[in-house]
Amino acid sequence: MTQSSIPGYTFGTPHVSASPITDADFALLKQTVLLGDDDLRYLRMAGEVLGDQIEAVLDVWYGFVGANPHLLHYFSGADGQPNPRYLSGVRQRFGQWIRDTCAARYDRAWLDYQHEIGLRHTSAKKNRTDGVTSAAPHIHLRYLIAFIVPITATIKPFLARKGHTAADVEGMHAAWFKAVTLQVTLWSVPYVAPSAF
Amino acid sequence: MTQSSIPGYTFGTPHVSASPITDADFALLKQTVLLGDDDLRYLRMAGEVLGDQIEAVLDVWYGFVGANPHLLHYFSGADGQPNPRYLSGVRQRFGQWIRDTCAARYDRAWLDYQHEIGLRHTSAKKNRTDGVTSAAPHIHLRYLIAFIVPITATIKPFLARKGHTAADVEGMHAAWFKAVTLQVTLWSVPYVAPSAF
Numbered sequence: 413m414t415q416s417s418i419p420g421y422t423f424g425t426p427h428v429s430a431s432p433i434t435d436a437d438f439a440l441l442k443q444t445v446l447l448g449d450d451d452l453r454y455l456r457m458a459g460e461v462l463g464d465q466i467e468a469v470l471d472v473w474y475g476f477v478g479a480n481p482h483l484l485h486y487f488s489g490a491d492g493q494p495n496p497r498y499l500s501g502v503r504q505r506f507g508q509w510i511r512d513t514c515a516a517r518y519d520r521a522w523l524d525y526q527h528e529i530g531l532r533h534t535s536a537k538k539n540r541t542d543g544v545t546s547a548a549p550h551i552h553l554r555y556l557i558a559f560i561v562p563i564t565a566t567i568k569p570f571l572a573r574k575g576h577t578a579a580d581v582e583g584m585h586a587a588w589f590k591a592v593t594l595q596v597t598l599w600s601v602p603y604v605a606p607s608a609f
Numbered sequence: 610m611t612q613s614s615i616p617g618y619t620f621g622t623p624h625v626s627a628s629p630i631t632d633a634d635f636a637l638l639k640q641t642v643l644l645g646d647d648d649l650r651y652l653r654m655a656g657e658v659l660g661d662q663i664e665a666v667l668d669v670w671y672g673f674v675g676a677n678p679h680l681l682h683y684f685s686g687a688d689g690q691p692n693p694r695y696l697s698g699v700r701q702r703f704g705q706w707i708r709d710t711c712a713a714r715y716d717r718a719w720l721d722y723q724h725e726i727g728l729r730h731t732s733a734k735k736n737r738t739d740g741v742t743s744a745a746p747h748i749h750l751r752y753l754i755a756f757i758v759p760i761t762a763t764i765k766p767f768l769a770r771k772g773h774t775a776a777d778v779e780g781m782h783a784a785w786f787k788a789v790t791l792q793v794t795l796w797s798v799p800y801v802a803p804s805a806f
Contacts, residue, residue: 440679441751445758482637534805553806554638557754557794561642561787590758597754603801608731609750 418504420541423512423525431520431527432601438523441597445590454580454587459514461574461584462567466507472566474503483555490545501542513591523598530599553603560596564589615701617738620709620722628717628724629798635720638794642787651777651784656711658771658781659764663704669763671700680752687742698739710788720795727796750800757793761786 415421422428433441462469477483478494487502489495509529516522531537533551564585571584601609612618619625630638659666674680675691684699686692706726713719728734730748761782768781798806 437751440677441755443677444680444752444755446762480637480640483641550805553797553801554634554794555641557797558638558641558790560757561790564786565643565783586762589761593755593758597751600750600754600797603805604750608747608800 415508418508419501421505421508422528423508424521428521428524428528429531431523431598432606433523433527433598438518441594442518445594445597447587447590447594450583451587451590454583455514455516455591457576457580458571458584458588459511461571461576462510462514465570465573466510469510469567469570470503470507473506473563474499476562476566486546486548486551486555488547490547492547495544495546498539498542498544498546513588513595516591526595526598527601529595530602533599534602536602553600556596556599556603560589560593563592612705615705616698618702618705619725620705621718625718625721625725626728628720628795629803630720630724630795635715638791639715642791642794644784644787644791647780648784648787651780652711652713652788654773654777655768655781655785656708658768658773659707659711662767662770663707666707666764666767667700667704670703670759671696673759673763683743683745683748683752685744687744689744692741692743695736695739695741695743710785710792713788723792723795724798726792727799730796731799733799750797753793753796753800757786757790760789 415423477487484494485492487494487499489498512522512525528537532541533556535550538548538550539546567588568581568585571588572581576584612620674684681691682689684691684696686695709719709722725734729738730753732747735745735747736743764785765778765782768785769778773781
């Protein structure tokens with residue numbers, strides 16, 4: 413699947429909202445999550461390792477969401493029942509998100525897309541991308557933050573599946589953890605007053 | 610040092626604000642960070658392992674904050690310079706926080722104290738506990754979330770220092786990660802509208 417055929421995937425296009433984060437503030441944020449050059453190298457390595465396992469990772473994540481009605485709720489239609497088309501559209505972007513997380517250049521286009529993703533979790537843009545009417549107008553901030561755990565914990569077995577040394581698996585996993593936490597932090601921007609972020 | 614001699618430490622007292630989180634919502638949150646009985650066992654194990662290393666852990670964390678002016682800023686006095694008394698008061702509570710994290714019973718008293726800690730990061734209560742006037746009226750939400758990484762990544766060497774098996778160290782570290790993310794999630798409550806949390 414090409415990126416442009418993924419419904420609602422707009423990375424690097426004029427349809428993306430501009431991030432309010434300055435380069436200086438972003439540099440301090442990267443410093444705070446201890447993200448360095450080694451991590452970039454390990455993220456690229458993770459990208460190679462995960463490349464042909466994306467659907468299997470998504471199966472685990474969707475299995476988790478599907479097994480938890482309080483999470484599946486966010487994929488509901490107006491009737492409160494899971495909307496298969498909505499689940500499928502998000503799934504394709506979620507797969508691309510794995511690739512993008514590993515390939516991140518942390519430039520302005522990347523920062524803007526993080527802001528776009530953040531907005532798509534709030535009532536400003538959730539449901540609009542997929543043109544759905546949902547019983548859930550937004551993703552609660554609690555689950556945005558809490559999801560750092562399942563998204564980080566469940567990736568490790570996949571990172572270990574291609575014969576890398578224990579040290580490399582640890583390195584990839586640590587880099588993934590930093591990258592995910594950094595992104596969740598940026599996604600929280602539209603939830604709070606600018607002065608509180 | 611006894612708990613009651615720690616300045617501003619009010620766990621389990623009537624001075625603590627009440628958490629707005631219901632038992633049902635809290636149960637779902639624990640489920641979302643995959644926190645189970647095994648994790649409680651590993652947290653207790655971590656408490657034993659870390660018990661006589663608390664000051665060494667705090668040295669690492671304070672070293673990190675001290676090396677980063679954008680973080681040290683939050684411990685500033687009215688003149689913008691680091692306030693030693695403020696740093697010291699928080700340090701004592703931070704040490705107790707490690708013990709409490711490992712001993713957490715996740716009951717109502719614990720939930721209320723998480724809310725109290727959250728408030729103490731916002732302008733509602735920051736600085737008041739220590740009776741300081743600071744150039745920083747609140748902790749920005751970005752660093753509350755981003756700190757999940759340094760607080761989680763730096764604890765692992767300490768967990769490995771008492772001769773436990775690799776599997777036990779992994780187990781303690783995974784439980785610590787879940788416990789920290791759960792707490793940061795709860796600390797974010799006062800930052801957002803109740804409907805958005």
